[in-house]
Amino acid sequence: MRSSTISRIERLEVITARLKSDLPITIGDLAKEVGVSTRTLNRDIDVLKLKGLPIETDVGRGGGIRLARHWGVGRINLTYTEAVDLMISLSIAEQMESPLFMAHLSSVRHKIMASFSPAMKSKVNGLKSRIIIGKSASTFVLANFESPKVESVQLLHQAFLMTQPIEIVYMNERRERSIRVIEPHYLFLSYPVWYVLAWDHLRDDARIFRCDRIEEINPINGEFKIIPLSDLKKRIKKTPEN
Known part of the structure; x- marks a missing residue:
């Protein structure tokens, strides 16, 4: 029993490898290649299909067997x-x-x-x-623009999606640092510069923060309720902290 189980596992691996080679072959020839009957081969194919391998077969005597033409874009496991x-x-x-x-x-x-x-x-x-998508950034803004850190972008994205407050270390245009707790309500793109339209707990008011000037992000437990964009805009000062 154990011997036949191992034999079948090895055979399934051989069949899978043969199909991935993308060389044309018929069901009959593949059965001979792995040393089984066409009936046994068809049972093996059913097993591989259940495992998610997208196998196509042609009906009739001498029918071919192959992987689906769009296979290769197969399953992608994302974190x-x-x-x-x-x-x-x-x-x-x-x-x-x-x-x-x-x-x-x-x-x-x-x-x-x-x-x-x-x-x-x-x-x-x-x-x-x-x-929100706006106009491209001015040459003045681009003169001191630097791409944000990947880690910061990921943390900001997560907090933005989950409507979760974050504590940030922020450097303004005068290169003054401050620690703020903000609620990231909206993202604004003035290509290639991203801004966060947020509720700032320190000022108890709405503010705009340039993403590339956020030096550090620490998530905070809790969840905030989205403020309508029109209401947030009314409260943002004419000169944002950018």
Whole structure:
């Protein structure tokens, strides 16, 4: 019993490797190659299909066997952070409404959304309305722009999606540092510079923060309620802390 089990496991590996080689072969020839009957081979194929291998077969005598032509884009395992970053990126692309980006965004979104819990789906669905696309940044702003740290971007994305307050170390345009607790309500892109439209607990008012000037981020337990954009704009000073 053990011998036959090991034999079958090895045979399944050989069949999988042979199909991945992408060389044309018939069911009969593959059965001979692995030393089994076509009936046994068909049972093996059923097992591999159940494991998720996208196998196509041609009906009839001498029918061929192959992997589905679109296989290769197969299953992708994303970490939670990667999934959050990807969903925010998709929301940005949707908000830009560029035909170049829109072709397959809907199907991609649906496939990724399928992996989220109902509560998470609700949050993700609201992302598009919380991302604002503006004009490109001026040469003055670009003169002192630096790309934000990857770690900071990931933490900001997570807090933004989960409507979670964060503590930040922020350096303003006068290079003065301060520690603030903020609620990241909206993201604003003035390409390539990102801003956070936030509620600032220190000022007890709305403020704008440039993402590349956020030097450190620490998540804080809790959840805030989204303030309507029109209300937030009314409270933001004419000269933001950028």
